[in-house]
Amino acid sequence: MTQIAEAAHSAPRVTGEHPSAFPASVLAGSREGMAEVVTTLAGAIASARSARREDGPAPRGAPGDVLAAATESLGPPDVPADGIGADAALRRLATMLVEYGLDLAHPRAAAHLQPPPLTVAVAADTLASAGNASLDTYDSGPSAIAVERWVVRSLTRLAGLGERADGVLTPGGSMSNLLGLLLARDTAGQARGIDVRRSGVAALRCPVVFCSELAHFSVHRACAALGLGEQSVQPVAVDEHHRMRPEELAAALRGLDDDRTPVAIIATAGSTDFGSVDPLPELAEIAAEHAVWLHVDAAYGFGALFSERLSDRLAGLELADSVTVDLHKLGWQPAATSALLVADANAFSALDRTVSYLNPVDDSEAGYDGLLGRSLQTTRRPDAIKVAASLLAHGRAGLGSMVDVCHELAVHAQRRIAAEPELELISPAELTTVVFRYRDRSHADPDRLDRINSDLRRGLLESGVALIGRTTVRGGRPDEAERVCVKFTLLNQTATAGDIDELIDKVLLAGRACARRTEEGAA
Structure with missing residues (x-):
């Protein structure tokens, strides 16, 4: 096998008799294309810097007027018969995005968990786009797979989840919560001898998901999408500090009859409005006592682990079965950059798939494997590249x-x-x-x-x-x-x-x- 690879590598490149109608610079991944990316971006950035902008983070005007003006600036809403060229297209878009968009780097932009992204992350994101790797198979992006494995290991160690931990990057916190609940659902089924993936959720008998009354709405959405139903969500009261009351959770679990199946406890580490963190050690103790999956939605709060001063507010995170991370919040990454971390890599087994044209068994056994079995997605963008750049840089x-x-x-x-x-x-x-x-x-x-x-x-x-x-x-x-x-x-x-x-x-x-x-x- 090695001799075949060496022979293929040393063989001369054969070109056709007729040159292509398109220059190499039309593709970003080529050497010529990389240079073209730099040139056209420089022009777009120059246009963006000279665009009209009032002193403020938002465009002035009523929503209808702003949207109408922004749309008009793009030209008629038809695919043009002839293009205007890369430079002109990017300059037009850059101007429009500045004049009618938000300036998140403005100091009076303070509305949402939507940060101004780090310069190094945006630059790395451009590299990721140029390569256009996917994470599902080895032959779709080996270097990108290595980057994601490195980032996931770095995050699981930061969270203190142990050597058996694993994870995967996702398109956002809502998807991370969905994936965490999917793993919890299947684990609850396995404990009762049910293969939920094959048999469906009906056999689970009245599933119940416990969460704070301040939990993110994506918990309800996930329960609906997973067939558990929004009615399966049982909110637990919070205290005066907006934290879930452990005694209320314990009482609710004790009050379950045999016809109801506890699927998961969802703790919040950084509520959207208040930044409050549920008492994770106490909730982990209750989850262990009742053998219920503990998922921590730390989409907002995870970034506090970077801080020596604030990291102790997430004490107990290391006891979770799964954790949602959003680095497009307190991580200053371009959206979307989320991850689901799990304490035990075996939790992903329910997602395993073998597809003949993607990951045949003999390829996997030979080491030519990707990350298809970590995600609900197939083609998956290498968002870990911008994270790796930020972690290495700062x-x-x-x-x-x-x-x-x-x-x-x-x-x-x-x-x-x-x-x-x-x-x-x-x-x-x-x-x-x-x-x-x-x-x-x-x-x-x-x-x-x-x-x-x-x-x-x-x-x-x-x-x-x-x-x-x-x-x-x-x-x-x-x-x-x-x-x-x-x-x-x-x-x-x-x-x-x-x-x-x-x-x-x-x-x-x-x-x-x-x-x-x-x-x-x-x-």
């Missing part, structure tokens, strides 16, 4: 300092909000989010304040000067109605305390303007 210390800066900015915002009479702090900074509410000092009607908080956020967005989030939060009593709040999600490590003060000043001005308009409308 290391844990560099990424950890970025996490710390964003946390400090959130703490600064918390203090400033708490000191403002017109603002009410709803939730302090656990990670990098702060939830609060504008309150009109002259009126205390909660419905009126709901309208003001909704309007002020939209007003800031339409003016383009600031981008902040919103949510609803229930008061301290179970019978209290949910109230509209606004929130900062701070993921810009280049922002300063002064930038946060300016952002809060914009919120105050918008709140006062909305309060006046509400007062005039009621008069």
